[in-house]
Amino acid sequence: MSVFHLKYRPQRVCELDLPDVSEKLKKLLEAKEIPQTWLFAGPKGCGKTSAARIVARAINCLKPQGVEPCNECLNCKEILKGNSLDILEIDAASNRGIDDVRSLKEGAYLSPSRLKKKVMIIDEVHMLTREAFNALLKLLEEPPKDLFLILCTTDEEKIPDTVLSRLSRVNFTRGKEADLMSSLKKIIDGEKIKIEPAAIKLLISRSDGSFRNIQRSFNEVFLEVGKNISVKDMSEFLEKSGEYQGEEIEKDLMKNSGKEILNKLQKLAIMGANFGTLREKWVDYFQKKLLSFYGVGEKSTEGLNMVEVIRWLSLLIEAGKKEKLTELSQLPLQLAVVEFLGEKKVIVIEPKVADVEPKREEPKITKRSNDKVSLEEVEKKWSQVLAAVKPYNHSVEAFLRAARPEKIKDGVLVLGVFYKFHKERLEENKNRKIVNAGLAEVLGDEIEFECLLTENKKVITRESTAAGVTTGKTDEGEINEIAERIFS
Numbered sequence: 001m002s003v004f005h006l007k008y009r010p011q012r013v014c015e016l017d018l019p020d021v022s023e024k025l026k027k028l029l030e031a032k033e034i035p036q037t038w039l040f041a042g043p044k045g046c047g048k049t050s051a052a053r054i055v056a057r058a059i060n061c062l063k064p065q066g067v068e069p070c071n072e073c074l075n076c077k078e079i080l081k082g083n084s085l086d087i088l089e090i091d092a093a094s095n096r097g098i099d100d101v102r103s104l105k106e107g108a109y110l111s112p113s114r115l116k117k118k119v120m121i122i123d124e125v126h127m128l129t130r131e132a133f134n135a136l137l138k139l140l141e142e143p144p145k146d147l148f149l150i151l152c153t154t155d156e157e158k159i160p161d162t163v164l165s166r167l168s169r170v171n172f173t174r175g176k177e178a179d180l181m182s183s184l185k186k187i188i189d190g191e192k193i194k195i196e197p198a199a200i201k202l203l204i205s206r207s208d209g210s211f212r213n214i215q216r217s218f219n220e221v222f223l224e225v226g227k228n229i230s231v232k233d234m235s236e237f238l239e240k241s242g243e244y245q246g247e248e249i250e251k252d253l254m255k256n257s258g259k260e261i262l263n264k265l266q267k268l269a270i271m272g273a274n275f276g277t278l279r280e281k282w283v284d285y286f287q288k289k290l291l292s293f294y295g296v297g298e299k300s301t302e303g304l305n306m307v308e309v310i311r312w313l314s315l316l317i318e319a320g321k322k323e324k325l326t327e328l329s330q331l332p333l334q335l336a337v338v339e340f341l342g343e344k345k346v347i348v349i350e351p352k353v354a355d356v357e358p359k360r361e362e363p364k365i366t367k368r369s370n371d372k373v374s375l376e377e378v379e380k381k382w383s384q385v386l387a388a389v390k391p392y393n394h395s396v397e398a399f400l401r402a403a404r405p406e407k408i409k410d411g412v413l414v415l416g417v418f419y420k421f422h423k424e425r426l427e428e429n430k431n432r433k434i435v436n437a438g439l440a441e442v443l444g445d446e447i448e449f450e451c452l453l454t455e456n457k458k459v460i461t462r463e464s465t466a467a468g469v470t471t472g473k474t475d476e477g478e479i480n481e482i483a484e485r486i487f488s
């Protein structure tokens with residue numbers, strides 16, 4: 001069985017997931033003189049490599065259709081197979097020195113062996129050393145006429161300005177909801193999957209905007225659930241597979257269950273998890289824990305002791321530095337775990353909290369006494385509440401995002417929710433605590449809440465124009481509408 005993100009990889013300029021990128025590439029390829037040196041800048045998994053390969057075919061195609069490669073001629077086929085000598089893909093992360101760039105340059109001055117043009121795609125180009133960049137600069141200043149260079153980066157800040165100024169730039173971004181949706185739509189149609197629009201929305205709300213990651217996640221859901229996917233299926237799937245909370249890793253570290261932790265990280269990798277984000281979440285969790293030893297914030301008595309927390313935090317920071325040096329994105333965290341558990345056996349010092357005499361400070365929430373919270377205030381600060389809840393638990397945040405503050409009745413905030421499943425989850429004790437904490441943090445006052453099942457009413461004012469464009473919608477309305485249009 002083929003893998004979605006490979007099977008549905010865009011093969012033409014117009015098929016690229018980001019409309020802005022399609023537009024820009026079209027313009028560059030239509031130009032009288034196609035630029036020879038390009039920069040593809042943007043986050044991982046947003047189509048830079050796919051786009052670079054399409055460009056390689058477009059400029060080599062024997063029967064191009066406008067700017068599009070035919071994908072059928074000898075040249076296109078050779079490139080598609082990935083065995084053309086004239087298309088070179090180089091990973092700068094592992095070939096970053098001046099010698100590597102020198103041999104690359106030597107190759108660059110040789111004419112193409114069979115194709116019309118030679119194309120060099122240098123991935124993660126920001127990893128090159130300064131000397132290597134200087135060597136590359138000369139090539140960029142005066143590239144041989146048969147050579148095209150496409151430099152790809154996830155971190156253009158690290159590229160010298162002298163290099164940047166020689167490149168025609170194409171900006172890749174994380175996918176917007178509508179882009180991610182149409183990307184999934186291709187798979188849904190292609191595989192004849194029946195899926196509730198809300199299930200897709202849920203998956204998108206939990207994604208990091210990377211097309212590759214969301215396609216991988218969708219692949220996993222499909223393998224587990226099959227061709228009929230409901231909201232409930234999706235929620236359950238996301239709940240058990242996409243998360244690894246600070247609390248959970250702490251428990252696992254306490255249990256010394258290295259095997260279990262490495263396994264969980266391995267599974268997350270298959271899901272296309274973003275380990276940078278995961279690591280940040282853990283740093284955030286353990287930093288709060290560290291402060292708690294000094295009486296800042298909520299005191300937690302269970303879990304790792306102070307010495308262990310300090311060590312684990314510094315290992316997490318180290319792991320962050322290794323993130324860009326490895327192809328296996330889960331590896332830095334796995335190394336941190338192995339190192340920590342290896343050391344933990346010899347850490348026997350108990351935290352001497354009494355010796356440290358921490359100053360016990362009140363939690364940061366400044367309580368206000370008399371004036372009560374109004375619905376207007378809750379509505380105004382709703383996005384802040386979401387942001388406050390998110391570090392604790394992503395799914396609670398996602399459920400809240402789908403809810404709306406409806407009214408305040410007898411001092412209780414009533415949230416309108418559209419799905420019974422969401423209501424049940426939000427009202428679970430541990431989740432309720434998280435929401436309460438988020439509300440208190442933002443509003444400066446403790447307020448209880450309850451969930452009310454409401455109709456998924458269309459608050460959208462439809463002013464359809466002849467072109468089918470609608471205006472005056474809320475964001476939520478817009479995404480609902482797109483979902484309905486695509487999947488009805």
Ligand SMILES: [Zn+2]
Pocket residue numbers: 060061062063064069070071072073074075076077
């Ligand atoms: Zn062709």
